[in-house]
Amino acid sequence: MTEQLLAPLDPADLAALAEASTATLTTQLFKLGLRNTYLAGLRGLSRHEPRMVGEAFTLRYIPAREDIDTLDVFADYDHPQRLAVESVQPGQVLVMDCRGQGRAASAGHILLTRLAARGASGIVTDGTLRDVEGIGDLRLPVFAAGPAAMTNLAQHHAVDLQVPIGCAGVPVYPGDVLVGDADGVVCVPRHLVPVIAQPAREQEELEAFLQRRVAAGAPLRGTYPPDEHTLRAYDESRAALGDAR
Numbered sequence: 001m002t003e004q005l006l007a008p009l010d011p012a013d014l015a016a017l018a019e020a021s022t023a024t025l026t027t028q029l030f031k032l033g034l035r036n037t038y039l040a041g042l043r044g045l046s047r048h049e050p051r052m053v054g055e056a057f058t059l060r061y062i063p064a065r066e067d068i069d070t071l072d073v074f075a076d077y078d079h080p081q082r083l084a085v086e087s088v089q090p091g092q093v094l095v096m097d098c099r100g101q102g103r104a105a106s107a108g109h110i111l112l113t114r115l116a117a118r119g120a121s122g123i124v125t126d127g128t129l130r131d132v133e134g135i136g137d138l139r140l141p142v143f144a145a146g147p148a149a150m151t152n153l154a155q156h157h158a159v160d161l162q163v164p165i166g167c168a169g170v171p172v173y174p175g176d177v178l179v180g181d182a183d184g185v186v187c188v189p190r191h192l193v194p195v196i197a198q199p200a201r202e203q204e205e206l207e208a209f210l211q212r213r214v215a216a217g218a219p220l221r222g223t224y225p226p227d228e229h230t231l232r233a234y235d236e237s238r239a240a241l242g243d244a245r
């Protein structure tokens with residue numbers, strides 16, 4: 001495990017990310033030139049926790065081999081998969097690199113129940129999960145490619161904790177911030193969290209205004225993107241709100 005001392009993130013920045021949609025965050029990152037931040041192909045499996053924000057704690061799997069990856073490896077409580085679950089701290093998201101291989105689950109209900117009990121902020125895998133019926137009831141945001149019944153050892157050999165990984169084709173470094181919602185998961189590079197937090201908040205507020213206008217019948221021309229007239233109306237509505245406070 002690579003121990004890293006990362007400067008803490010500003011809670012206000014994390015709160016801004018928690019309130020922003022993944023659509024907004026990918027746009028903010030796109031503005032900075034980053035096009036590969038969305039973990040395509042994953043969906044939320046939690047019935048109670050559709051939104052997620054937290055810092056990446058990474059686990060890397062390589063392909064399993066029949067002579068090594070047998071059920072008795074779990075007699076070792078420090079097996080990297082189990083160690084990962086028992087190492088995740090409150091506020092962290094366990095992010096697993098399964099190479100997009102979904103034929104065997106990367107974890108199941110018991111391990112995710114333990115993650116929830118440890119106060120994890122979520123779990124993300126580009127593979128699959130087993131026991132998804134029970135997982136759906138957990139108070140834990142969960143994002144995966146889907147379900148698979150087969151146990152992880154059939155396909156996955158856990159090797160490294162807290163190293164840079166690829167997840168759904170996106171680079172994820174320990175400490176990056178993962179945000180999830182109904183559209184899926186985006187990885188925000190840690191150093192860009194303070195850069196995009198406030199612009200993301202502003203984009204959310206402006207788009208909420210534009211959304212109301214379009215819902216009320218406004219055409220796209222002049223509204224989306226907003227022209228000077230619409231932006232003035234937006235400023236006036238914000239000033240009115242400010243006055244009312």
Ligand SMILES: O=C([O-])CC(=O)C(=O)O
Nearest residue numbers: 107108109110111151152
């Ligand atoms: O063998 C596994 O993948 C783990 C499992 O079922 C669980 O955590 O409930």
Ligand SMILES: [Mg+2]
Nearest residue numbers: 108109110131
């Ligand atoms: Mg199970």
